[in-house]
Amino acid sequence: MQHWSRRFVMKSLGAAVLLAGHPAAIGLSRRAMPVGKQTATFIEHNDLPWALETRRGQFGFGPITPVSHFFVRNNLPMPPPSVTDEGDHWSFQVSGCAEAGSLTLADLKGMNVQTIANVVQCSGNGRAFFPHHPSGSQWGVGGAGCALWTGVRVADIFERFGGVVDAPAFLTATGGEQLPEGIARDAVVVERSVPIEKGLRDCLLVWEMNGAPLPAVHGGPLRLIVPGYFGVNNVKWVRQLGATGQQSTAKIQQSGYRLRAQGVTGGPQHPSMWRMPVKSWLNGPGADDQPVLAGSATLYGVAFSGERGISAVEVSSDAGDSWQVAKLVGPDLGPNAWRTFSLQTTLDTGIHRFVSRATDTEGAQQPEQTQDNQRGYGHNGWGDHGLTITAVKTLPERELIATAERASVVPATPVQTPPVLVLSDQALAGKAIFDNQAQPGCGVCHSLAASDARGAVGPNLDTLKPGLAQLRNAITQGVGAMPAYGGQLSPVEIDALAAYVFEASQ
Amino acid sequence: MQHWSRRFVMKSLGAAVLLAGHPAAIGLSRRAMPVGKQTATFIEHNDLPWALETRRGQFGFGPITPVSHFFVRNNLPMPPPSVTDEGDHWSFQVSGCAEAGSLTLADLKGMNVQTIANVVQCSGNGRAFFPHHPSGSQWGVGGAGCALWTGVRVADIFERFGGVVDAPAFLTATGGEQLPEGIARDAVVVERSVPIEKGLRDCLLVWEMNGAPLPAVHGGPLRLIVPGYFGVNNVKWVRQLGATGQQSTAKIQQSGYRLRAQGVTGGPQHPSMWRMPVKSWLNGPGADDQPVLAGSATLYGVAFSGERGISAVEVSSDAGDSWQVAKLVGPDLGPNAWRTFSLQTTLDTGIHRFVSRATDTEGAQQPEQTQDNQRGYGHNGWGDHGLTITAVKTLPERELIATAERASVVPATPVQTPPVLVLSDQALAGKAIFDNQAQPGCGVCHSLAASDARGAVGPNLDTLKPGLAQLRNAITQGVGAMPAYGGQLSPVEIDALAAYVFEASQ
Known part of the structure; x- marks a missing residue:
């Protein structure tokens, strides 16, 4: 972690605040975007913890929001990679059932796996449109996305431990965020409760989002999905799952995410941010x-x-x-x-x-x-x-923007010492056919360093490293767009050409 | 374009082929993967043109294949970025209708837009399993993917030009790949025909894949989707769309992609690779x-x-x-x-x-x-x-692999000259509250460079740059996980603390 400092000077003249130097010199660092997300796609409300809003124009027409475009709202900084990398070893506790115990992600993968489509939406999505300017990130429309989530039903998990006991009222899930020292756990822990009927009916613990492993920033390896409920209920990095008699005592449940009038402090008497309205x-x-x-x-x-x-x-x-x-x-x-x-x-x-x-x-x-x-x-x-x-009336002239794709060809390593290639006599004869005799010429379509050929229609032969039989077949009969040379080259010439490409490309 | 050369030495002793130097020194370049795709996800059969097979273990459980995991099989090198960047300016010709003409992608976006889910599968997917080792890329299972495609029906496009005339038999689409000189157009052009009934019933020209603009490597800005047909029919970078009396004269249509016995040259008498069987x-x-x-x-x-x-x-x-x-x-x-x-x-x-x-x-x-x-x-x-x-019996010990995510924090620019921060008297008083008086301390949760505070539970104040009213509100009443300090700090102290954070973070 980097440290920096500033010098402080007593204000003496009542002058406005002054910062010496260009703002860029202040040394504030901006975190790079989470893996797979691009700056241009999002409005960045916060970087630690992440609050990234999908720009309105970045939503597609199709009904699934790709991970690259999916908003992020984390309540606390995400666990470090040493934790989120646990993969199949990820484990969580189960309580409130006939037996208590724990499961790993590997265990879940052997259970009854489901996939559902579900919208996740931040409770504060649209906050920017309220006239009284409530504090918090000023989400417009882009604090929401729809994805395919794959996992196991909470009901099946509880069943594995003998089913719920003591007539619980809530499903309570606890996130795996690391909590700061010096603050009461309840003040900061991300622990949310939803009615147990909801939990047993259709909630899932999921490890896959849109057909790929759930990214860490979205709660991977394992998060809760509460279908149709606001985002905060979909606890990330789940470490505890319980059937409980009471709602969590965490502030985020007791007073946070409660719908109440302006100026009123939230409490259990106010509606919790559960089902999302139309x-x-x-x-x-x-x-x-x-x-x-x-x-x-x-x-x-x-x-x-x-x-x-x-x-x-x-x-x-x-x-x-x-x-x-x-x-x-x-x-x-x-x-x-x-x-x-x-x-x-x-x-x-x-x-x-x-x-x-x-x-x-x-x-x-x-x-x-x-x-x-x-x-x-x-x-x-x-x-x-x-x-x-x-x-x-007319679209602006097309702007030629340098895309990332344009920079996607890695420059070749400079050749320090040209290697010596020793060819058989047969291959040397084949080189003449490759370079001059065959019509159309082999180098029109193929790359082969030994002939300084840079054709790009057919495979790069240096990369392909074809076998002799493969070469003889292709030359004689053609393959795909490649014409047959069996009519213009003799069997001896075909063997020589094959030998040359084979020797030159190995 | 880089040139390199090798020296050739006459073989004199019948020795095996020899290459001097380490293979890495030969100067062969490997192209970087297409934008958004990772090497570990694919088996790379070819790089120019791309042939990338999704590894079997990379397929998810959910039914949609993300773009990051979607296979690539291009018949020719893709057009350069100067072409694939045309975006809404992309235009294509329409023929075989009452009127001839052209449309742009911008025009299509104003038409009747559709989204469908469709599998695209390479005709050669599974080739590696044939016992006779047919030549071509040795695809296993991963030359296929299922995506959501958004575009406009070919029937609606033809209708815009007065509908088809002369009882056409085929829908013929032509790709926008640049063709090499010195080879007959028909030998290499990617131009495919499917029955006109199929074309009018459900084919689409699409510009979006899985909710985001169609990537260039997958045919963006505009490709054809022939639902349920093998990949080769789904022409990329479409520049011409015609209702035609005959199938295309291109080799890829006439003799290529024809199902015939071993040793037989393909021709129009053999079944074309159209509908994909179960x-x-x-x-x-x-x-x-x-x-x-x-x-x-x-x-x-x-x-x-x-x-x-x-x-x-x-x-x-x-x-x-x-x-x-x-x-x-x-x-x-x-x-x-x-x-x-x-x-x-x-x-x-x-x-x-x-x-x-x-x-x-x-x-x-x-x-x-x-x-x-x-x-x-x-x-x-x-x-x-x-x-x-x-x-x-037991999973291997967890390996701690360095992930890309771990490297995702961009190092801060080194501070060349610590800037001078001039604080008001009120703010200086507030700094003492921020640093020492408030309980829990502000720096436990917040980052603020002026106090060398690195808390990461609440927003980074240097980034947030909160307003004075916002600060007074949050300190007095709390926000989200932040406790209310209205009970322990006096109004004067709250104003001072707000002034400090305001001045220090602007």
């Missing part, structure tokens, strides 16, 4: 101030309602005076996933604002406004979630 | 020689059948003498997606081999063997696709 918003086109070509346009966005799924979405271009029914597009991934909706429209040049309003399968409709509340939780009002689009 | 294989546990803990184990794999979907999968531990019905798990993404299946079993220590056999919704069942054929296409025999698992 919500939708438009993601494009034209988010993040990207101009859109005037004319035909396809508006698109996402809609969801915890545990319920969506029955309809409407879109309005006049702030809700009139509505048009949008189409639900793409596969329906279940009641806890979000659904893409779209609506084709025509945009004149100028600025437009569209809002969307979703209705879930139980008939609940997204409200125009969400009641102000102390912490700015649970914003689902359609009035504030509108998308502003600027339509222009 | 197939399944197990991906885990224990692929790639990873030992598995003896005891309960969950076998899992994927099953698909082009245009049909899967009705059942069975698993056998005795080479097909007896079968057990597997479970189909997770969301059903449609008839062209693959389905995850699983089966719980018990493994004694030792080596086991399991095979799987899928049946599609039309009753077609995966055969035990696939007929040998010249190019090793279309292998779907269950006999060769078995998974060998080694079960052990």
Whole structure:
């Protein structure tokens, strides 16, 4: 860990605060983004612990949010890699069942494995739209994502320990974050409780996200998924799983994440941030101030309602005076996933604002406004979630941006000493065929260092290192796009050519 | 482009081929992996053009293959970034309709957008299992993946040009690869035809894969998706789309990708590699020689059948003498997606081999063997696709591997000149409270360079740069895990503490 210091000077003249030197010289470090995520994809609200919001224009049309684009909201710094690297050795305690004990991730992988699609959304998503400016990260729309999660049902885990006893009321999960010294555990521990019926019905401990191992920043190796509930309940790096009589005594459960009026301190009497109500918003086109070509346009966005799924979405271009029914597009991934909706429209040049309003399968409709509340939780009002689009006559000239892909060819190691290649007589005869005789020439399509050939249509022969039989076959009969040379070369010539490529490429 | 040379020496003694110097000194360059893909995920069959096979153990349990894990098989080197970066400016020609013309990707985005799940599989996937060793990349199981593709139906595109005319028989698409000089266009161009009924029924031009822009290596900005058909038909970087009377005259259509007996040259009389027949294989546990803990184990794999979907999968531990019905798990993404299946079993220590056999919704069942054929296409025999698992009593000790994540913290820029921070008198008083008076101490949870505080529970104050009102609120009432200091600090002290953090962090 790096240390730095600043010199302090007593203020003598009542002058405003002064910092000598350029801000960049202050020595503040910015953490590099989590593995697999790019700076341009996110609004960075915080770096330790991570709070990364997906930019509105970065959401795709399809219903699954890739890990590279998935928001992050950690309540505490994540455990160090020495912990999150435990993989199949990861273990957690189980309590509140006929027997107590522990399991490892390896044990879970031998159980009844499930995959579900589920939206995870930060309780504070939409906080930036509340007029009273609640403190906390100012999430717009991008504190949410929909992924495929693979794991084992909590009910199956409890069953393995003889089932729950003592009529528990809650499922309580404890995260594996390292806690700072000098603070009471309850003040900081990430430990959340949800009703036991919910826990037994459909909660999962998961180790895979979108078909790959759950990344550490998203709670890997093992996190809880509480389908349809706000993000905070989906405890990461789970170390304890209990069927409990009472809710956790942790502050994050008792007073945190409680919906209450402005100025009121949270407590158990206030509703906990559990099920996510119906919500939708438009993601494009034209988010993040990207101009859109005037004319035909396809508006698109996402809609969801915890545990319920969506029955309809409407879109309005006049702030809700009139509505048009949008189409639900793409596969329906279940009641806890979000659904893409779209609506084709025509945009004149100028600025437009569209809002969307979703209705879930139980008939609940997204409200125009969400009641102000102390912490700015649970914003689902359609009035504030509108998308502003600027339509222009012609798109800006294409900018040629240097992409990462352009830098993706690793320069070859400089050749210090050209190696000596000793060829057989037969191969030397083949080299003449390779270089001059065959039509089209071998080097038109292939790379082979010994002939200084740099063709890129067929395989790089130095890399491929083909066998003699493979070479004779390919030359005689052709392979894929490669023509047959059996008509123009004699068997002796074919053998020589094969010998040359073989010897030169080994 | 780099040039290198080798010196040639006449062979005089009949000695074996000799290379002087270490192979690494030969100057062969290896291309870096395409953006977002890691070497460890793939078997690299070729690098120019790319042929990357997903390792069996890298397939997840969930039904979508992330882009990071998706195989690559390009027939020619991809167009340069100056071309694949065209984005919304990408244009392609349309022919065979009442009107001819062109569209851009921006135009497509204003049309009727669709999202479907679809397996793309290389025709040669499974080639390595044929006993006659057909030439070409030796794909095992990993030349396939299932993704969500977003785009516009070919039928809607043709409709925009007045619909097809002259009773066309084929949909023909042409790729945008740059062709080498000196070779006839038909010999190398990637141009494929499929029956027009198929083209109009469900083919799409797509620009998004799994919720993000289609990567260049997968055909971005724009490729064709022919649902349920082998990979070669899904032309990348599409520059021409036509309703045509005849199949393309390109070699890749006329004689390439034709199923015929060994030793036979392909021609239009042989079946083209179009619809993918029913197939399944197990991906885990224990692929790639990873030992598995003896005891309960969950076998899992994927099953698909082009245009049909899967009705059942069975698993056998005795080479097909007896079968057990597997479970189909997770969301059903449609008839062209693959389905995850699983089966719980018990493994004694030792080596086991399991095979799987899928049946599609039309009753077609995966055969035990696939007929040998010249190019090793279309292998779907269950006999060769078995998974060998080694079960052990205890897992190997956990290896602490240096992960990329561990290197993800960018070192801070060394401080050249410590800047001078001038604090107000009020802020100086606040610094004493921050450093010594408040309990728990502010630096336990927060980072603030001016106090050399490195706490990581709450926000980094140097990064957050909170406002004065925000600070007074948080200190007085607490925020999230932060306790309220309103009981222990006086209003004057709170103002001083707020002033200090404000001045020190701006």
